[in-house]
Amino acid sequence: MPRYNPKSYNSRAYKPGHYSAYPLFLFLTSSSRSAPTETAQPIDPFGRGPIEHRENDDEKPQWEEHEGWLLPFSDTITNNRSLAVLPPSHERPLIYTFYDAATERDDQVKMAERKLLRIWKRAWRAKGFKPVILGRAETVKNRLYEKFKVVENLDAKIWHEVLRWLAWEQVGAGALVDWLAVPMGSDDDDVLAFLRSGEFTTLTTYGGLGSGLLTGKKAAIRDALEAVLDSPNLSDSKPLLDIFPSKILSTKPQPDFLAYYPSTALALYYEPISTALTVSKAAGLTSLAELITSHLHLTFLNTLSSIEVLTPDDSSCLILAEPALALAKILTTCPLSPVPGSCPPNDRKCKPCSSSLPKSVKIAESYANESTIFTISAVPHPYTLASLLHPSDTLTVSHIRRTQIRDPWIRSATSKPPGPSLSGLYRVSDFKFTVAREADESHRSLWLPAEVEPAWAKDEIEQRLGFELPAYTPAQYNNARDTLVLLTSAQKEDVERQHLDTRQIKAQQDIFMRSRAALGLSSAAAGRQGVGRGYRGRGYGGREREKEVVDAAGAWHLADMEAWNFVTAMGERERKEVYEY
Numbered sequence: 001m002p003r004y005n006p007k008s009y010n011s012r013a014y015k016p017g018h019y020s021a022y023p024l025f026l027f028l029t030s031s032s033r034s035a036p037t038e039t040a041q042p043i044d045p046f047g048r049g050p051i052e053h054r055e056n057d058d059e060k061p062q063w064e065e066h067e068g069w070l071l072p073f074s075d076t077i078t079n080n081r082s083l084a085v086l087p088p089s090h091e092r093p094l095i096y097t098f099y100d101a102a103t104e105r106d107d108q109v110k111m112a113e114r115k116l117l118r119i120w121k122r123a124w125r126a127k128g129f130k131p132v133i134l135g136r137a138e139t140v141k142n143r144l145y146e147k148f149k150v151v152e153n154l155d156a157k158i159w160h161e162v163l164r165w166l167a168w169e170q171v172g173a174g175a176l177v178d179w180l181a182v183p184m185g186s187d188d189d190d191v192l193a194f195l196r197s198g199e200f201t202t203l204t205t206y207g208g209l210g211s212g213l214l215t216g217k218k219a220a221i222r223d224a225l226e227a228v229l230d231s232p233n234l235s236d237s238k239p240l241l242d243i244f245p246s247k248i249l250s251t252k253p254q255p256d257f258l259a260y261y262p263s264t265a266l267a268l269y270y271e272p273i274s275t276a277l278t279v280s281k282a283a284g285l286t287s288l289a290e291l292i293t294s295h296l297h298l299t300f301l302n303t304l305s306s307i308e309v310l311t312p313d314d315s316s317c318l319i320l321a322e323p324a325l326a327l328a329k330i331l332t333t334c335p336l337s338p339v340p341g342s343c344p345p346n347d348r349k350c351k352p353c354s355s356s357l358p359k360s361v362k363i364a365e366s367y368a369n370e371s372t373i374f375t376i377s378a379v380p381h382p383y384t385l386a387s388l389l390h391p392s393d394t395l396t397v398s399h400i401r402r403t404q405i406r407d408p409w410i411r412s413a414t415s416k417p418p419g420p421s422l423s424g425l426y427r428v429s430d431f432k433f434t435v436a437r438e439a440d441e442s443h444r445s446l447w448l449p450a451e452v453e454p455a456w457a458k459d460e461i462e463q464r465l466g467f468e469l470p471a472y473t474p475a476q477y478n479n480a481r482d483t484l485v486l487l488t489s490a491q492k493e494d495v496e497r498q499h500l501d502t503r504q505i506k507a508q509q510d511i512f513m514r515s516r517a518a519l520g521l522s523s524a525a526a527g528r529q530g531v532g533r534g535y536r537g538r539g540y541g542g543r544e545r546e547k548e549v550v551d552a553a554g555a556w557h558l559a560d561m562e563a564w565n566f567v568t569a570m571g572e573r574e575r576k577e578v579y580e581y
Helices: 023-031 106-126 136-141 156-171 191-195 206-213 218-229 263-269 273-281 281-302 315-332 382-389 397-403 410-415 425-444 458-465 474-491 501-518 524-529 544-554 558-580
Strands: 061-067 084-086 096-100 128-136 174-177 181-183 203-206 212-216 250-252 256-262 306-310 358-362 371-378 445-449
Touching: 023 174, 023 250, 061 558, 084 558, 096 106, 096 156, 106 128, 106 181, 106 281, 106 458, 128 156, 156 174, 174 445, 181 281, 191 203, 203 218, 206 212, 206 256, 212 218, 250 371, 263 273, 273 281, 306 315, 306 474, 315 358, 315 371, 315 382, 315 445, 315 501, 382 544, 382 558, 397 544, 410 425, 410 558, 425 558, 445 558, 458 558, 524 544, 544 558
Parallel strands: 061 084, 096 128, 096 174, 203 250, 306 358, 306 371, 371 445
Antiparallel strands: 174 212, 181 256, 203 212
């Protein structure tokens, strides 16, 4: 796919950690920093004229896509503090598979196959592709189908394979992948980069994958099909690729990133699955789905040294890390597998997951940009953080302005790369760059609004990671709370943290829930509908004083507010994409 392009920042290569005066100059010279009025037009520093806000749903618009998204504050462009500016969406490269739903099969078998198709789609989407499932509808539209359907005495496997090729030729050039072939490996693989490029020429197979992975342009696919349909050997019971003239196909080495689970691999490496398929196809396919999910999870774990949960260095804010830690504990739990201790077929020397040696989970105060560390961070709304740092029922506008240090969250979360002295204005552009890059490319961190529990955003997290997560349970959540206290006590020489008791945790939880209610997020349903909408005009129920305090917190902590708005809008856009997908 077109990977994340840092040059989208006004055609200048943006370097994280490079704090020039350029964003500050635009910030100070733009009249949009003045108080908004009804007639005010959004200012575009790049000279492209007023922005047309798109309605994302039946609510007010939640975000705008614009090339100036790396400016420190979105209202420099939109003249609206509640409207986040996001990087323009990329067009994902297409990747195809074929599933013939018209073939008669048992309902239980259909359910198991559809689960495998969901696994295939999720895994490829996590690698940056737009997976498309072709079917009989594409096949019958192909002009060669009329020529093919009169051929008699065809083996069932050959018949299915020709249907597959006809559907592929109908949609044009691209990559055709078996739905039992999923990506498990490094993003740096050359073949994976080639698939993302979309620059296909000759018809190509890859090592021993056979029909598991094919690439080519439309003309090459059509020539191959015509040669096969004219071949006198079409009725022979042998693989379709063996019937093609040798000059039509080229062969490249088998890529390392692709895990393929044909019947031959199952018989060789996963005998229990192969045996189960002979007894009950539905049960065998269900076990295969569990096996592939466990291997995807295992591959994720084998790329990491640890998982870090980001939380401010203050004992009064531990509640912010609670949902993130619950997610971290689930991610580090060894996945259940019908073939315990097994490795993916493309990585026979993997390190099997061991419950006796789980991946470590650590509490961190600042983001570490390291490829072997997966970071989970809950980004709090300034009002939430202010309520926790100052646990009083009398939080007022004047109290916020007179006693609170500006932007405590982003100062803490980004203290490692730039150091502690820089203001939030300079930090927020780096933060946006990191969040956007991680969402689009490296998948080495996960940023969620603190007011949304990971369980609410389970589908989006699974689409990002590429595999299904186990269900959340109250027991896991309570265990995470106990672990949180133990971890912070062990890592810190801090008496206050060591003596944090259940009552203090309960007090933090009460404050957190009141803050969530003030933002209009007091239920899971509200979280699923969109985390930012409570702040943007819903959920107050006429509590004007509370609204004033919420607005004051956002206005005082501008960089923290921008970080929360950006993460919230990125999550909402991801939720919208997943829903449409």
